[in-house]
Structures are given as structure tokens and as C-alpha cells.
Amino acid sequence: MIHKVELLPVRTKEIAHWARLTVEGLACVELAGEAEAAREFMDEPKESRQRAYLAWSGGRPVARLRLKEEGERARTWAIGLAPEARTPALRTAVVKAAEEWARGSGARQLLSEVETDMAGAFAAAGHRTQRVRVSMRARLERRPVLCELPMHHVYLAGEDEAQALARLYYESYLGTIDDEGEGPEGALAEARKTAEGEYGTFLPACSFALEREGALAGAVLVTEAEDAVLLAEVMVHPLARGRGYARPLIQAAINASLDAGWQEMILMVTLGNVPAEGLYRRMGFRPDPGCEWHYFDKDLDRDGNESMTTARGEGIS
Incomplete structure (x- = not known):
């Protein structure tokens, strides 16, 4: 099944979607502070080039992610998937949408920071693993x-x-x-x-x-x-x-x-x-279960093939 995914900047009325996908879709990020962060992104001046986005498919939000323009590089991180969106096809569609967004912003390279849940989709799409980082926690003494x-x-x-x-x-x-x-x-x-x-x-x-x-x-x-x-x-x-x-x-x-x-x-x-x-x-630090981040990079083919994704928003032509 081919999925069409559309990336759109989060609007005020969609903060609840962002918060829900934060809780449901990310093991290492909690609700507190993330909804406020999305509001701050909406209030930032355009030149900051950092935004909170929702990925939509079939009229519903299936993922939340952050995107940032950095000249010839673009970044995406904190991609949280809705439980019903955790299929190989939708994961791939979200990755392709992020790539198209990066191309549309003029970037030649996409850097990504994702949890284990999305790592396989990025690797399958040709993104190179840079490193893997894990969270550790300690009771203070x-x-x-x-x-x-x-x-x-x-x-x-x-x-x-x-x-x-x-x-x-x-x-x-x-x-x-x-x-x-x-x-x-x-x-x-x-x-x-x-x-x-x-x-x-x-x-x-x-x-x-x-x-x-x-x-x-x-x-x-x-x-x-x-x-x-x-x-x-x-x-x-x-x-x-x-x-x-x-x-x-x-x-x-x-x-x-x-x-x-x-x-x-x-x-x-x-x-x-x-x-x-x-x-x-x-x-005294020990690994925090479920909190593992994978860092990828990919040189973007600016003449790449069309895919069933669309990215719209500020900075997208």
C-alpha cells in the first residue's frame, strides 16, 4: 500500500495532536514542556528556520517531528509516530517526506536524530549511521x-x-x-x-x-x-x-x-x-531503558525520483 504523507507546520489548534504524539510516539520525550516548545517554534521569527511539524496521512496526523534549515544542511529529529502509523510503509513515507522537505529548503544534506523505532526506515532509505547514543540515569549521592x-x-x-x-x-x-x-x-x-x-x-x-x-x-x-x-x-x-x-x-x-x-x-x-x-x-549511572538515539546523514540527490509525499510550509517552494 502506498501512503501519501504531507508535512505541515503545527498550528495553535493542533497543539493537542503534537502533545498526544509526543506521549504516544517517543519513549525519551515527555509531555511536559513539549507542547510549550511547539508554541515557541510557532512564535519564533522566520529567520530561525526551526519549526514543529505534523505529518498527515488520510486526513489524520500520523507523526510529529522537528525540522530545521541550516543552509546546505537540514536537520530532522524527535520523530514520534502514532501507534496506528507504526507500519513499514508509513515509516518510509515519513522519511521520504522529510527528504523532500530538505530538498525544498535547498539543502544538499539531511542530518537526522531518531529513536530506535525509526532507525530501520532511515537505514533502508540509504541514510548512513553516524553514531548511536544512549541515555543513562543515576540517583544522586x-x-x-x-x-x-x-x-x-x-x-x-x-x-x-x-x-x-x-x-x-x-x-x-x-x-x-x-x-x-x-x-x-x-x-x-x-x-x-x-x-x-x-x-x-x-x-x-x-x-x-x-x-x-x-x-x-x-x-x-x-x-x-x-x-x-x-x-x-x-x-x-x-x-x-x-x-x-x-x-x-x-x-x-x-x-x-x-x-x-x-x-x-x-x-x-x-x-x-x-x-x-x-x-x-x-x-552510579545506568542505561535508561528505551532511550536510544540513532544519528544519520544522507547526501540528497537533488534530481531524485518523485515519491508519494508532499511537504508544505515556510521555506518550501
Whole structure:
């Protein structure tokens, strides 16, 4: 059976559909905050190029997803399927609709971040696996913070601090399993996104940095999640690795989170990052069942074949 899927930006009257598909279609995303996020996307200026979309088939919404234009690249993530839409044909139709949307926005490459439920459809459509990340969770326990270096909070309040953190971000991930090919400018953009709350409200009181010989040796950034704090970033400079700096940084974040009233912490780790996985387990983190994200990329054939999908909305010709 051939399905026709149409992507349309979420409208105010459709927020309930978005919320329902969030709960029914995504294991790792909860209702709280997602409906508000959809409203915020609708209110964002057009130049932000980030929108919440619903995929419609047969007059009903069958999936929710986020889409973003980034020049020659486009992104899609958080694709949640309605229970009745979890068929190979509809999964494939949603993937093809996302590809057509990306082509319509002028992108040459589509980057995707999806849960296991959609991973097979992206792989079958020729998308290359970049990495797989899993969520880990721990009940917080207070322990002493043992470190030889001075530690201070990260506020991301000024340009100098953002620039210093961006350098650490770029140099820490360069050449590692988590390197996404972002240059220094991309690292700075990530620092600003964190400060602006794109990954949850930033918590300076729970975020820390270490300095060594006048430069940042490591840092952890913490944000709010639904029912826990999120250890959003753990960064150690290459020249400071092997000195045990990650553990005291994380423990300082844990102690501060307890002081702020939080009881649990979650994080994401890339499968294959053996040192990080080992450290997190030693500190009490365990895999969060069902929370696994697959990262794909695909170079788009701009003269590709027609498919039974339609994408409409801002930025679509």
C-alpha cells in the first residue's frame, strides 16, 4: 500500500495532536514542556528556520517531528509516530517526506536524530549511521570533590566566557567519536544555544569549570530536564586527559544539583566511548531503558525520483 504523507507546520489548534504524539510516539520525550516548545517554534521569527511539524496521512496526523534549515544542511529529529502509523510503509513515507522537505529548503544534506523505532526506515532509505547514543540515569549521592585544580561556576553570561568555553568544546571533541565536524564557530554556536536554554534551562549553579595554567582544562554544563537535571556536556581538554578531572567536575555538579533540590541526573553517551561509559557506570549511572538515539546523514540527490509525499510550509517552494 502506498501512503501519501504531507508535512505541515503545527498550528495553535493542533497543539493537542503534537502533545498526544509526543506521549504516544517517543519513549525519551515527555509531555511536559513539549507542547510549550511547539508554541515557541510557532512564535519564533522566520529567520530561525526551526519549526514543529505534523505529518498527515488520510486526513489524520500520523507523526510529529522537528525540522530545521541550516543552509546546505537540514536537520530532522524527535520523530514520534502514532501507534496506528507504526507500519513499514508509513515509516518510509515519513522519511521520504522529510527528504523532500530538505530538498525544498535547498539543502544538499539531511542530518537526522531518531529513536530506535525509526532507525530501520532511515537505514533502508540509504541514510548512513553516524553514531548511536544512549541515555543513562543515576540517583544522586553526595560525595567529596577531590581535585588539585581551582574550580568555579560557569555562567555563560559574557562573550569572553563563551569564547573560552567554545575553544574547550571544539578542542575536547575534535577527532573523537563525538566529533560532528563542527568548527570553532559551530562550537561557539553550541555554547550560546546552551546558555539560551535550547537544551533545557541552563543551570549555572550546577555547572563548573577547571583552570590549569590560565586556560580551561575541563567543564561540565548542566540543564533542566523533565524530572531530573541533564548533564549536557562533559569536556576535558586533550592536554589534560588522563589526570582524573572529569570525575570531580561531575561530582561537583551532582552535589550542587542536590543542593538545588534535584534527586536524579541523566546524560547521553555515545556507544563505543568506552572511557566515558566506564566512568559513568562507576559513578552510579545506568542505561535508561528505551532511550536510544540513532544519528544519520544522507547526501540528497537533488534530481531524485518523485515519491508519494508532499511537504508544505515556510521555506518550501
